Amino acid sequence: MKHLLTGLACLGAALFLATALGEQPIPPRAVMAALLHPSEAPGQHVFIIHTLRLPRALLAALVGAALGVGGTITQAVMRNPLAEPGLLGINGGAALAALAIMLWLPGTSARLVPAAALLGALAAATAIYALSWRGGIGPQRVILIGLGCGALMGAVTSFLSAFGEVTAVQRAMLWLSGSFTGSGWRAVLGMALTLVPLLALTWILARVLDLLAMDEAVARGLGLRVQAARAAMVAIGALLCGASVAAAGPVGFIGLMAPHLARRITGPTHAALIPAAALAGALLLLLADVAGQNVIAPNAIPAGIMAALMGAPFFAWLMWKGRHDG
Amino acid sequence: MTDDSEGLQTRHLVLSYGRRRVIEDVSLSVEPGRLTIILGPNGCGKSTLLRALAGQIRPDAGAVLLAGRPLRHIGARALARRVGFLPQAPLAPEGITVSALVRLGRHPHRGPLSAWSAADRAACDRALAATGMSGLSAAPLDALSGGQRQRAWIAMSLAQETPTLLLDEPTTYLDLAHQIDVLETLHAMTRQGRTVLAVLHDLQLAARYADRLILLHEGRLKAEGTPAEVLTAARVEDVFGLPVRLLDDPETGRPLPIPRRRA
Numbered sequence: 001m002k003h004l005l006t007g008l009a010c011l012g013a014a015l016f017l018a019t020a021l022g023e024q025p026i027p028p029r030a031v032m033a034a035l036l037h038p039s040e041a042p043g044q045h046v047f048i049i050h051t052l053r054l055p056r057a058l059l060a061a062l063v064g065a066a067l068g069v070g071g072t073i074t075q076a077v078m079r080n081p082l083a084e085p086g087l088l089g090i091n092g093g094a095a096l097a098a099l100a101i102m103l104w105l106p107g108t109s110a111r112l113v114p115a116a117a118l119l120g121a122l123a124a125a126t127a128i129y130a131l132s133w134r135g136g137i138g139p140q141r142v143i144l145i146g147l148g149c150g151a152l153m154g155a156v157t158s159f160l161s162a163f164g165e166v167t168a169v170q171r172a173m174l175w176l177s178g179s180f181t182g183s184g185w186r187a188v189l190g191m192a193l194t195l196v197p198l199l200a201l202t203w204i205l206a207r208v209l210d211l212l213a214m215d216e217a218v219a220r221g222l223g224l225r226v227q228a229a230r231a232a233m234v235a236i237g238a239l240l241c242g243a244s245v246a247a248a249g250p251v252g253f254i255g256l257m258a259p260h261l262a263r264r265i266t267g268p269t270h271a272a273l274i275p276a277a278a279l280a281g282a283l284l285l286l287l288a289d290v291a292g293q294n295v296i297a298p299n300a301i302p303a304g305i306m307a308a309l310m311g312a313p314f315f316a317w318l319m320w321k322g323r324h325d326g
Numbered sequence: 327m328t329d330d331s332e333g334l335q336t337r338h339l340v341l342s343y344g345r346r347r348v349i350e351d352v353s354l355s356v357e358p359g360r361l362t363i364i365l366g367p368n369g370c371g372k373s374t375l376l377r378a379l380a381g382q383i384r385p386d387a388g389a390v391l392l393a394g395r396p397l398r399h400i401g402a403r404a405l406a407r408r409v410g411f412l413p414q415a416p417l418a419p420e421g422i423t424v425s426a427l428v429r430l431g432r433h434p435h436r437g438p439l440s441a442w443s444a445a446d447r448a449a450c451d452r453a454l455a456a457t458g459m460s461g462l463s464a465a466p467l468d469a470l471s472g473g474q475r476q477r478a479w480i481a482m483s484l485a486q487e488t489p490t491l492l493l494d495e496p497t498t499y500l501d502l503a504h505q506i507d508v509l510e511t512l513h514a515m516t517r518q519g520r521t522v523l524a525v526l527h528d529l530q531l532a533a534r535y536a537d538r539l540i541l542l543h544e545g546r547l548k549a550e551g552t553p554a555e556v557l558t559a560a561r562v563e564d565v566f567g568l569p570v571r572l573l574d575d576p577e578t579g580r581p582l583p584i585p586r587r588r589a
């Protein structure tokens with residue numbers, strides 16, 4: 001409980017930071033004024049904060065939370081702390097579908113891209129699940145098939161972009177790097193409406209995740225119908241991550257890092273781990289986006305690339321720790 | 327609690343992995359309220375038989391019955407409230423504490439939204455006390471010795487509080503004193519009316535504690551009955567390929583198999 005409050009306070013502080021920093025920094029006092037009394041604050045501040053920065057920051061936090069929980073689910077179901085939602089085919093499928101739409105239907109409204117991404121993500125996840133099925137799925141097989149399919153979809157994506165029309169490819173590349181540029185309130189609302197029920201459902205099913213992370217025979221002996229539970233949890237995870245990818249493009253590493261950081265604080269019991277992973281994911285992605293907008297301002301680094309820049313050393317640290325913990 | 331006084335039975339049970347037959351036509355009854363121990367050499371099918379009795383694998387032919395009903399007609403949660411199962415060398419997620427593990431044993435008794443109850447807590451406390459793990463309940467499982475870990479798993483199974491409990495080699499990794507403690511605990515449970523079936527490798531301890539023995543050999547039921555009925559020198563030599571002498575156990579008056587030196 002204490003950790004949860006600390007985490008929420010950190011998230012609040014990060015949100016505040018995100019509204020204050022940017023191409024045109026706004027002093028904290030003015031941020032407070034624009035947030036609390038928008039009618040009396042200078043119109044320019046109100047516009048920057050309410051229309052540009054706040055929805056963007058909130059979206060980054062929501063997407064981060066969804067990826068954190070999606071990663072937690074993936075790691076429990078795969079019984080592997082190095083698993084991440086990409087193994088479910090989410091990012092690969094979304095990228096491929098979005099790219100195809102952008103290249104082949106250049107005239108269509110940008111609103112079609114998220115829908116295509118979501119469909120692509122879910123289709124890829126379903127395909128990987130189906131390919132792994134042999135009277136039930138085994139985590140090892142899903143991981144191998146997920147890696148294979150991911151590589152294949154990546155190759156097709158590269159192939160398409162190598163031969164696509166240049167401006168369309170450029171637009172697609174920005175989307176593929178996972179960016180929150182231009183996110184508005186509509187996206188925030190959509191993501192919140194997706195995240196909240198799925199998060200609540202995952203939390204209610206926390207004990208099912210505890211059992212899935214255990215020895216399969218033990219879980220079955222405790223009355224869990226393992227295959228049905230796995231399929232249900234993978235579906236929830238795919239929806240969470242698919243919604244993220246639709247909102248922000250493919251963002252890697254958050255789904256790997258957030259559950260790890262959270263687990264260090266709460267331990268492996270999911271009732272505590274799920275909220276912590278949501279908070280950790282929200283914080284990580286929000287900070288990645290803030291950093292990306294500010295480190296080489298006025299140029300911006302997309303949040304997905306910042307997350308990868310933070311994630312690569314993190315991964316190395318995990319490997320190193322794994323080797324040295326015996 | 328359902329009346330499981332008819333106990334677990336198998337009828338002409340055949341089990342295999344893919345095309346490999348492991349259990350051939352085994353019909354037996356696990357006597358309710360008794361401690362039964364399954365004996366047999368490595369790879370003879372003890373774990374496989376136990377898995378089938380726990381409803382974990384489907385018979386190729388024949389059936390496993392609980393109180394006269396085939397297991398496959400009993401729902402997963404309902405079965406988990408009646409039969410507990412501890413596999414050989416189970417895996418647990420990194421960092422899980424003993425108490426978190428033992429609490430999972432209460433899963434079949436809790437609905438998805440039901441809160442942790444006083445009865446759940448009491449069951450876990452009893453299980454920890456019975457295995458001598460109360461003092462280690464806050465420790466992470468990874469930080470325990472092999473024997474302590476084994477006792478934590480047994481505590482999880484005890485917390486499940488099922489009328490029937492199946493355990494696969496619950497005493498491997500334990501020192502002699504803790505082996506005796508576990509067997510005494512299991513024996514005491516049967517005297518409270520619960521049914522316990524365990525796989526064991528130690529013939530001497532099995533002979534001393536078991537009410538009944540089941541002897542398996544190459545997937546077939548070789549003998550079933552009291553230790554005195556099952557353990558004959560000829561049969562032990564035949565099944566284990568090891569000549570033994572049978573002494574009278576001064577503690578219990580039961581047969582005590584002593585291996586002879588190989589010539």
Ligand SMILES: Nc1ncnc2c1ncn2[C@@H]1O[C@H](COP(=O)(O)OP(=O)(O)OP(=O)(O)O)[C@@H](O)[C@H]1O
Binds near residue numbers: 369373375
């Ligand atoms: N999952 C499996 N897939 C294929 N074959 C298996 C599997 N598990 C066990 N077997 C085979 O079935 C036979 C019986 O195995 P089982 O585990 O039941 O033996 P056991 O009597 O418990 O042996 P131990 O004393 O070594 O534990 C063995 O020959 C083994 O190789």
Ligand SMILES: [Mg+2]
Binds near residue numbers: 414
């Ligand atoms: Mg075995």
